[in-house]
Amino acid sequence: MAITNLPDALLVKEYVAGNEEALSALIKRHQSKIYGFIYSKIPDKDITNDVFQDTFIKVIKTLKSNSYNEEGKFLPWVMRISHNLVVDHYRKTKKMPLYRETEEFSIFSIMSDDSLTIENKIIADQVEMDLKRLIEELPADQKEVLVMRMYQDMSFKEISESTGVSINTALGRMRYALMNLRKVIDKHQIVLTN
Amino acid sequence: MAKIYSKKQLVSSSMKPAAETISFLISYSKALSIIKINNVNFEIISN
Known part of the structure; x- marks a missing residue:
């Protein structure tokens, strides 16, 4: 069989x-x-x-x-x-x-690639450059506080200690710096988005 | 075009495993030998 x-x-x-x-x-x-x-x-x-x-x-x-x-x-x-x-x-x-x-x-x-595409990277670099140029235009005391806070990641306490002003003054300068930046951005209609 | 609402039939009568799966199993079976020594099984896979 x-x-x-x-x-x-x-x-x-x-x-x-x-x-x-x-x-x-x-x-x-x-x-x-x-x-x-x-x-x-x-x-x-x-x-x-x-x-x-x-x-x-x-x-x-x-x-x-x-x-x-x-x-x-x-x-x-x-x-x-x-x-x-x-x-x-x-x-x-x-x-x-x-x-x-x-x-x-x-x-x-449910899963995304967070890294930027080449185009988005160029745009991000451009935005970064525009922003730096705008910051350069700020009055020195405001620029100093903004750079310390945003780029050096310092707390307002540290900023007040290193600049020799009170925390409230540092906060005020930061506030004016942001207001001035917004004003310039609005005035020149600069688009700072990615 | 008309949409088909009926459920897709999952199991068709001619479903078969992949040819590689079958050939792997047959080769595995040929290569495997099991030796029992004192109630312990030793599996030997020859090349």
């Missing part, structure tokens, strides 16, 4: 005895049912292939280590293994969700 016509139980026996052809016959016979079963639970071809592979790795290991006992039928046993692996898969993804790109869902809706 050709190997492909043997019942499952005999194919399993053949395989355990060392006939590798028997495994091919078993996979060929049941691949659609098992793959379809996994795909019905996990509608992703790549993951389904992975689970299918893991299922048969378990089958191979169990059969080769003689741990399989023909209590039930071969197919329900393999289905049980694949079912357990599907559960394991969902347990894992619940802990660490995996986002996949589909027609309705784009990965870029």
Whole structure:
């Protein structure tokens, strides 16, 4: 009798005895049912292939280590293994969700590239340069406070200590500096946006 | 064009795993041998 016509139980026996052809016959016979079963639970071809592979790795290991006992039928046993692996898969993804790109869902809706494009970088550089030129036009005391606060990231307390004025004066100078900048920007209708 | 509202059938009767998956399994099976010594299984993968 050709190997492909043997019942499952005999194919399993053949395989355990060392006939590798028997495994091919078993996979060929049941691949659609098992793959379809996994795909019905996990509608992703790549993951389904992975689970299918893991299922048969378990089958191979169990059969080769003689741990399989023909209590039930071969197919329900393999289905049980694949079912357990599907559960394991969902347990894992619940802990660490995996986002996949589909027609309705784009990965870029939750993840974005924050780095600037070349065009945006040029615009940002231009804005930066315009702003520096405007700051240069401010009165010296206001310019000093603004530069310390915005570019050197100093607190108003530190600014007041290093310039020798009170915190309120430093705050006032910062306020006037910003007001003056706004005035110049409005007057010349400068666009400082990226 | 008319929109199809019915659900896409997930499992078609002719679904099969990738050919690479099958060929991997067959090669893996050929390469794997398990030896049992004192209730401990040793898995050996030959090249």
